[in-house]
Amino acid sequence: MCNDRLLILFLFIFLWCGSSGQNCQLTVDGFVTDEATGRPLSAVNVIVQETGFGIFTEDDGAFTISNLCPGEYHITFSHIGCENLDIHLDVAADTVIDIKMPHTAISLKGVTIEGEANALSNQPSVAIKKKDIEDNTNESLSGLLKNVSGVHLIQNGSGITKPIVHGLSGNRLVILNNGIPQSGQQWGRDHAPEIDPLTANKITVLKGTNAIAYSGGNMGSLILVEPSKIAHEPHLHGSVSYAFETNGRGHIVNAQAQKHNHTLSWRAVTTFKKYGDRSAADYFLNNTGSNEINAALQLEKVWKESVFTDVFISTFNTTLGVLRGSHIGNLPDLEDALMRDVPLFTEEEFSYEIEAPRQKVSHHLAKINTKFYFQDDQSIQLTLAGQLNDRKEFDVRRSGRSDIPALSLKQYTVNADINYVNNLTAGGTLKAGFQNTFTDNTNDPETGILPLIPDYFTWKTGIFTTLTKTFNKINLNAGVRYDFETQDVVAISMSQPREILRFDNQFHNVNAAFGLKYDISEIQTLTINTGYAMRNPAINELYSNGLHQGVSGIEEGNAALETERGIKSTLEYKLVPSANVSISALGYYHRFDNYIFLDPQEELRLTIRGAFPVFVYNQTDAEIFGLDIASQFSAGRSFAGLIKYSFIRGNDIEANIPLVNIAPGNIYGSLTYRVDKMSLQSSKRFENIELSVNYKYVFEQKNLLPEQDFVLPPDAYGLLGLEASTNIGLPKNRLRVVLRASNVLNVSYRDYLNRQRYFADDAGRSVTASVQLKF
Amino acid sequence: MSRSYSILLFLAITTMFSIGCDKDDPVIPNEEELITTLEVILTPTGAGDQVVLRFIDIDGDGGEGPTITTDDLTANTTYTGRIELSDESTTPAEDITAEVIEEDDEHQFFFDTDVPGLTVAYADADDNGNPLGQALTVTTTDAASGNFTITLRHEPDKSATGVAQGDITNAGGETDIEVTFAVNVQ
Secondary structure (H helix, E strand, C coil), X not given: CHHHHCXXXXXXXXXXXXXXXCCCCEEEXXXXXXXXXXXXXXXXXXXXXXXXXXXXXXXXXXXXXXXXXXXXXXXEEEXXXXXXXXXXXXXXXXXXXXXXXXXXXXXXXXXXXXXXXXXXXXXXXXXXXXXXXXXXXXXXXXXXXXXXXXXXXXXXXXXXXXXXXXXXXXXXXXXXXXXXXXXXXXXCCCCCCCCCHHHCCEEEEECCCCCCCCCCCCCCCEEEEECCCCCCCCCCEEEEEEEEECCCCEEEEEEEEEECCCXXXXXXXXXXXXXXXXXXXXXXXXXXXXXXXXXXXEEEEEEECCEEEEEEEXXXXXXXXXXXXXXXXXXXXXXXXXXXXXXXXXXXXXXXXXXXXXXXXXXXXXXXXXXXXXXXXXXXXXXXXXXXXXXXXXXXXXXXXHHCCCEEEEEEEEEEEEEEEEECCCCCEEEEEEEEEEEEEEECHHHCCCCCCXXXXXXXXXXXXXXXXXXXXXXXXXXXXXXXXXXXXXXXXXXXXXXXXXXXXXXXXXXXXXXXXXXXXXXXXXXXXXXEEEECCCHXXXXXXXXXXXXXXXXXXXXXXXXXXXXXXXXXXXXEXXXXXXXXXXXXXXEEEEXXXXXXXXXXXXXXXXXXXXXEEEEEEEEEXXXXXXXXXXXXXXXXXXXXXXXXXXXXXXXXXXXXXCCCCEEEEEEEEECCXXXXXXXXXXXXXXXXXXXXXXXXXXXXXXXXXCCCCCCCEEEEEEEEEEEEECCCCEEEEEEEEECCCCCCCCCCCEHHHHCCCCECCEEEEEEEEEC | CCHHHHHHHHHHHHHHCCCCCCCCCCCCCCCCCCCCEEEEEEEECCCCCCEEEEEECCCCCCCCCCEEEECCECCCCEEEEEEEEEECCCCCCEECHHHHHHCHHHEXXXXXXXXXXXXXXXXXXXXXXXXXXXXXXXXXCXXXXXXXXXXXXXXXXXXXXXHHHCCCCCCCCEEEEEEEEEEEEC
């Protein structure tokens, strides 16, 4: 059983204190097992980087590396469809090592959230691993999640993308960057999360029912962006990578370095991105370029055996162009734009120029975290974090005012949390926490325009406790949470003469969750989760007021809104009949009372710019339900495949109409062929040559009434992708080369959740070439 | 620093920002771009009364709706007209017309009417010889009534077909102003 080998990596190093002469007769023996099932993993390629020696594991997962001289070695384990595993080994005598490889994407175990050892969550989850993050340096955080079943993207062109998990995004979805709830202007449909995914080693989507242990108005689902702990490696390691993408002629440079040290361990990451105009299948999308400069520093310090401190500092800075032809004046302008095949202001020439309309956003995060262990099984963790989100949006304006932002917001957030973990001697884990969040949001009057959302302070204090316990084949978890939120809002009146209006609100929110995982047999599990969540109305839902040029409508907050409540239940079945096949099916149903949504009003509002539709925040009873299915299979050393399907539906129960902005269903499939590199071994040039083909089909959204949108949802579409990758072994380093093509057939299509669909086609064919040098 | 001290210090920091203080009053932005008022002032070439068409929305997009007032036009008359834009929410009122005239190559007024016999012509031009429409000529024939719509476009394509002749179809750009008056010709 895998429980006998709880450690991922277990080293037996027998120190050999014999003669000082070079003994090059040492051997390293080992076994490789599947981390998820504990079964032996055959056909794993084991390569010693220093010597270039390579071998495959046998059917029982065993391998032997012989004729080694004493010294330090870096050994890489790779297997089709898996993430590579690198280990550092100081060989002084014959050695036995035990390797656990993360193999199946569908793990029978729960998800472990970094830094919370032994606290498995039974919530359904999908993880994007380091290899996929590094191979896709051109993607944004959201872009990396686009093929995860149950996750969809709200877009505003190619550059601005925002994730939706099980139909919920923005105010209802918490993104934890390094354990800290990302704080910015999440309410905006066209506000992408300001996180550089390249600072992370792992991105996990929890498609759960209730994330009790986290503050932030979540209704169940979470996205976790986590760097891993700095590996206990005495050498300086890192990578430098460069990528070029044809569509948008984008350049991406990323550099990373890390070193473990007894006094202080560190890792530093920096990323630069520059894109010009993206192009649709037949024309350039004028003014859709973007720039990005990011950096992050991670420090870890062990004070004594029971006290650890880690520090994380990051800065994210971007300028994002918005399609020039999507900036419109009033309703007739929008109707005019809808009639055009090619958007206004389309130009023949490619350009890196980014003019108005554009967004300029910076996000800075600093976090310090200290963990104290009592005995061996209890710990207290103190976390203090600060964030600054600075967002400026520029519109096309009269008399040179295009350089003055039309929206300018600064938001400071401070988090101070105390979390307690007790690994109970009787088995199970008890957690409790006390969490505080303070937010200060201020408009800069430089805009010369009445702000869309007001200035405010919010204080939020929460306490929670969760208990996880295993009885034989059943794992139970349960938890409750209480939050108290105070809002201190100062707004400017819409009527003349302008006056200052003050609002003070207080809200109590209670969350509760219960989950049960049943191990039916060694190859099957069944998980049931139910969670109840309350979310008080957000500032924008209560008090936003003004013209949203982007949606050609006037948005009005509603001060009478009440707290939204939801109950979500999930049922997940997983089957891993053999090491080569795994299947998972996840069904969910989410029922809301007082679901807050933008309600289009019948009457148009007459202004000097003409008539505009008015949208008022309103409440209804609603339901969102769906199904996510994923299956993975492999055949021998050479073939691996993946199929995913996701279906989602949302209804306004009171009005008996569909909810808007719910994604249509989609199917994704991929097939990977891996070249057996035994034949290439002698030349030692190429390792892990993988060729893969993928196809995504997105159905038409038919569950919508014609009067619910300015135009009918776009047709179904299918996109073909190709990818080739290999590692090249150099004497000291390793070079990874990836070539990837998306929308290979250059299909003209529009996506229902991309707001740019009113004006232009989505991105056309693109080829990305990337090289990464690891040292 | 011992463990219990650091926990205490942490609690102190936590409590510090749990103690409420009020958010400062915001600075009310100077809405210098706001256009509250559009006036069309029509002066007959011969004898007769001046005609004023007026659209005013003093508080901008929100709050109260606009007020629209019109004078009657006289049949078989030619009027020399000008369009005046201003922000009357401030004292003194701010004149926006000059801003538009200064950027005349980036702006154009368009006129649309269903009043039988009423014709509108441009009476000005930008540096490229394309019309702006701030100055106009209105000619009436028989007595009639209907709608008269004035549209101001920012960054239109003045070289597109028909645009210089006053046809908005291919103009593009963004609408800064779109106002409709119900007019009577007597």
